[in-house]
Amino acid sequence: MKTTDDLFAGLDLAVFEEQPDGAWHAVGLLPDWLALPAGPLDLLDCFPMLEVFLPDCDFAKRSQSDTWTEPDPRNPGEELYLQAVACGTDERKFLALRTLPGELLTWQQLAHDVELEKEKVERLSRELEQKRREAERATEAKSTFLAAMSHEIRTPLNAIIGMADVLSGTPLNTEQHKCVEVFQRNGVALLNLINDILDLSKVEAGHMELESTDFDVREVVAAAMEVVEVRVKAKALWLNQILVPGVPFYLTGDPNRLRQIIINLLGNSIKFTDRGGLEIRVECDPGNPSARAGDQINGWLRFAISDSGIGIPEDKLGRIFESFSQADASTTRKYGGTGLGLSISKQLVELMEGHIWVESDVGKGSTFFFTAHFGVQQDQTDRKPVSTERTSVEDLEAGISGLKILLVDDSDDNRSLILAYLKNIHSHIEIAENGLIATQMFRKNRYDVILMDVEMPVMDGYEATSEIRKIEAASGAKPTPVFALTAHAFADMAVKGYAAGFTELLTKPIRKVTLLEAVAGHSSSGEAVTHAAPAQSMEESFTVMVEDGMEDVVPGYLEKRRAEVPLYQTALAANDFETIKNLAHKMKGTGSGYGFPRLTELGSILEQAAIGDDAAQIGEALKQLAGYTARVKLVFP
Amino acid sequence: MLKKKICLLGSYGVGKTSLVARFVHSMFDDKYHTTVGVKIDKKVLTLEGEELTLMLWDMAGEEDGAPVKLNQVKDASGYLLVIDGTRAKTLEVARSIQQRVEAEIGARPFLALINKADLRETWEIPDSTWTELTDSGWTLLETSAKSGQHVEEAFFALSKRILQAPAEEDEND
Numbered sequence: 001m002k003t004t005d006d007l008f009a010g011l012d013l014a015v016f017e018e019q020p021d022g023a024w025h026a027v028g029l030l031p032d033w034l035a036l037p038a039g040p041l042d043l044l045d046c047f048p049m050l051e052v053f054l055p056d057c058d059f060a061k062r063s064q065s066d067t068w069t070e071p072d073p074r075n076p077g078e079e080l081y082l083q084a085v086a087c088g089t090d091e092r093k094f095l096a097l098r099t100l101p102g103e104l105l106t107w108q109q110l111a112h113d114v115e116l117e118k119e120k121v122e123r124l125s126r127e128l129e130q131k132r133r134e135a136e137r138a139t140e141a142k143s144t145f146l147a148a149m150s151h152e153i154r155t156p157l158n159a160i161i162g163m164a165d166v167l168s169g170t171p172l173n174t175e176q177h178k179c180v181e182v183f184q185r186n187g188v189a190l191l192n193l194i195n196d197i198l199d200l201s202k203v204e205a206g207h208m209e210l211e212s213t214d215f216d217v218r219e220v221v222a223a224a225m226e227v228v229e230v231r232v233k234a235k236a237l238w239l240n241q242i243l244v245p246g247v248p249f250y251l252t253g254d255p256n257r258l259r260q261i262i263i264n265l266l267g268n269s270i271k272f273t274d275r276g277g278l279e280i281r282v283e284c285d286p287g288n289p290s291a292r293a294g295d296q297i298n299g300w301l302r303f304a305i306s307d308s309g310i311g312i313p314e315d316k317l318g319r320i321f322e323s324f325s326q327a328d329a330s331t332t333r334k335y336g337g338t339g340l341g342l343s344i345s346k347q348l349v350e351l352m353e354g355h356i357w358v359e360s361d362v363g364k365g366s367t368f369f370f371t372a373h374f375g376v377q378q379d380q381t382d383r384k385p386v387s388t389e390r391t392s393v394e395d396l397e398a399g400i401s402g403l404k405i406l407l408v409d410d411s412d413d414n415r416s417l418i419l420a421y422l423k424n425i426h427s428h429i430e431i432a433e434n435g436l437i438a439t440q441m442f443r444k445n446r447y448d449v450i451l452m453d454v455e456m457p458v459m460d461g462y463e464a465t466s467e468i469r470k471i472e473a474a475s476g477a478k479p480t481p482v483f484a485l486t487a488h489a490f491a492d493m494a495v496k497g498y499a500a501g502f503t504e505l506l507t508k509p510i511r512k513v514t515l516l517e518a519v520a521g522h523s524s525s526g527e528a529v530t531h532a533a534p535a536q537s538m539e540e541s542f543t544v545m546v547e548d549g550m551e552d553v554v555p556g557y558l559e560k561r562r563a564e565v566p567l568y569q570t571a572l573a574a575n576d577f578e579t580i581k582n583l584a585h586k587m588k589g590t591g592s593g594y595g596f597p598r599l600t601e602l603g604s605i606l607e608q609a610a611i612g613d614d615a616a617q618i619g620e621a622l623k624q625l626a627g628y629t630a631r632v633k634l635v636f637p
Numbered sequence: 638m639l640k641k642k643i644c645l646l647g648s649y650g651v652g653k654t655s656l657v658a659r660f661v662h663s664m665f666d667d668k669y670h671t672t673v674g675v676k677i678d679k680k681v682l683t684l685e686g687e688e689l690t691l692m693l694w695d696m697a698g699e700e701d702g703a704p705v706k707l708n709q710v711k712d713a714s715g716y717l718l719v720i721d722g723t724r725a726k727t728l729e730v731a732r733s734i735q736q737r738v739e740a741e742i743g744a745r746p747f748l749a750l751i752n753k754a755d756l757r758e759t760w761e762i763p764d765s766t767w768t769e770l771t772d773s774g775w776t777l778l779e780t781s782a783k784s785g786q787h788v789e790e791a792f793f794a795l796s797k798r799i800l801q802a803p804a805e806e807d808e809n810d
């Protein structure tokens with residue numbers, strides 16, 4: 001007959017049997033994973049877990065305990081996982097201890113490791129998110145600061161440039177003229193610099209939003225070329241454009257930003273080119289996959305601006321699109337500029353989903369390429385020839401004479417400037433020093449046009465304008481055109497402004513022609529005045545770069561042409577076409593030589609008209625001559 | 638000799654085993670070893686001139702689907718509720734355990750230990766939360782099994798509380 005010892009032998013269990021006195025005695029040999037002191041032992045003292053287990057266990061039903069951990073006597077530092085099993089009959093009670101497989105730990109450990117790692121990643125993501133939010137707040141603060149600074153800088157600059165414009169239109173001697181021109185030139189340069197820095201900050205802060213309007217790519221290229229035309233001529237360079245057949249003309253996108261990129265690249269090329277010339281080429285992007293597949297009309301265009309300039313060393317090619325980086329640090333001193341233009345262009349190109357790069361040969365020239373993606377308008381039939389005809393200041397002034405205008409501005413300087421701009425239009429102008437006064441005046445009177453400063457004490461321009469809109473709505477009156485005069489140049493201003501009910505936002509410094517055009521375009525009594533070209537190019541084309549060595553003669557030449565205008569007018573009144581022809585012929589022959597191709601052009605028109613006794617044509621050309629000679633600005637080297 | 642059973646309760650990975658290892662063996666291992674079941678250790682200490690044997694039940698951390706086994710806690714004289722200061726979630730686990738202990742086996746003296754004080758700069762739980770807990774009657778102690786900060790103090794403080802607590806059936810050997 002088998003003994004109890006035999007029953008449990010070889011099962012790798014440590015078995016104990018309860019004795020009548022309540023003590024537990026080992027049955028047979030104990031396995032080697034269990035190290036117990038020799039002699040009688042208190043099992044509960046050795047395994048405190050049993051204190052919890054035994055009182056509740058049911059021997060008849062084979063209870064098993066929770067797992068517990070003990071040091072492994074065979075492997076110091078390792079652990080064993082134990083479990084007790086109680087079994088027995090009415091007479092005898094046995095307790096078996098067994099080890100559980102180590103995989104138990106492996107799996108649990110793995111699960112916890114994964115879970116802890118996950119928590120750590122979540123924590124880091126939260127921290128990262130927090131940092132991102134902080135960075136966003138900092139950027140927000142920076143852009144608010146920039147908006148405030150730009151306002152602070154533009155407001156006095158507005159007064160300086162505007163007053164210099166006004167001053168240049170008054171009788172001055174040559175020396176005084178030179179001084180005023182220095183004001184104007186440096187004022188405009190400073191304004192451009194501020195605009196560049198603002199643009200760059202806006203792009204970096206993610207605040208730059210592209211417009212999406214319909215435009216003709218040919219007009220954009222033409223306008224950009226016009227802006228740089230005087231600088232090209234001043235350096236005796238040539239400038240060509242090639243529009244590769246197949247390029248869709250009518251696109252949807254941001255024409256102003258596209259023009260800005262092209263002007264930046266052309267301007268850059270002109271700066272580094274002393275002989276030869278430049279070429280701008282527009283084609284469907286050959287690198288675009290769908291273009292390769294034969295689908296040309298997909299809106300992916302590639303622009304290439306080539307020059308025959310000094311070129312860029314290969315090791316500098318990668319850096320030139322970084323902010324404030326020109327290929328050579330000494331470049332800034334020699335060629336001027338901040339190097340911001342290329343950086344802004346790169347950012348703008350990227351906003352247009354394209355990329356920008358340069359290929360260059362030192363001593364031979366460079367080609368700047370950029371690609372951009374536009375919407376393609378459905379109708380590509382040629383609608384109108386590219387026109388550069390413009391409305392003269394005199395025409396504008398004539399068109400808006402007799403208006404009743406309310407000017408709302410708290411700054412004395414700004415009011416004087418606007419009044420000076422409007423001097424010739426024979427208007428009735430009333431003044432309000434803040435928004436509240438303006439709304440009070442508006443309740444009693446009706447105006448054809450309201451010019452409204454945005455930031456004012458007591459009541460600002462937004463509030464005043466929405467108040468005015470309410471008054472109009474209550475009385476059923478037609479909305480009065482309200483022009484915001486703002487020194488801010490941020491897109492959110494526009495959103496807020498249009499929401500308040502502004503008709504149009506004019507950003508300070510406001511040039512006379514811009515103001516007149518805006519008023520002419522919207523005033524209820526004014527005649528419709530066509531806007532053939534954007535205001536920007538109009539301003540720019542009235543700037544003439546005086547060639548080196550010509551500084552002493554060009555201002556005098558221009559002054560003489562200005563003084564000749566009354567002579568033409570007197571001759572025209574007397575039908576003296578011979579005098580007109582002679583004067584015009586001389587101007588035609590000399591204008592370009594002094595850097596005024598426009599005078600040569602006008603001379604030619606006047607001469608032809610005089611030969612043909614065409615008084616109407618002469619009258620029109622004289623208006624343009626008067627406007628041009630009065631407004632053209634000289635930029636000295 | 639007086640013998641008292643103390644349980645260490647809390648979420649997994651908060652440092653219960655490390656606190657015991659620091660207290661009993663003056664050791665610290667940076668590597669994480671999960672505890673299977675329960676690990677029982679013993680430490681004899683002298684408190685107010687009297688020898689006291691602490692039976693330290695270092696119980697597997699609570700996790701989803703594996704709550705703390707309250708049957709192992711019911712004969713304990715008190716417990717340490719361990720929280721990982723760097724994981725806000727472990728505070729919620731601790732609150733929940735404390736409520737279950739109270740509801741199912743009755744109030745016991747306990748201390749809440751906010752462990753990993755050596756990583757204080759990365760703690761997720763704001764100081765205001767600690768104030769709230771203190772106001773609600775919890776006693777909190779910042780500990781670090783790594784540096785040893787407040788570890789002995791924690792075990793001694795709980796022992797003192799247990800001895801001062803209203804008499805229960807003490808086990809005298």
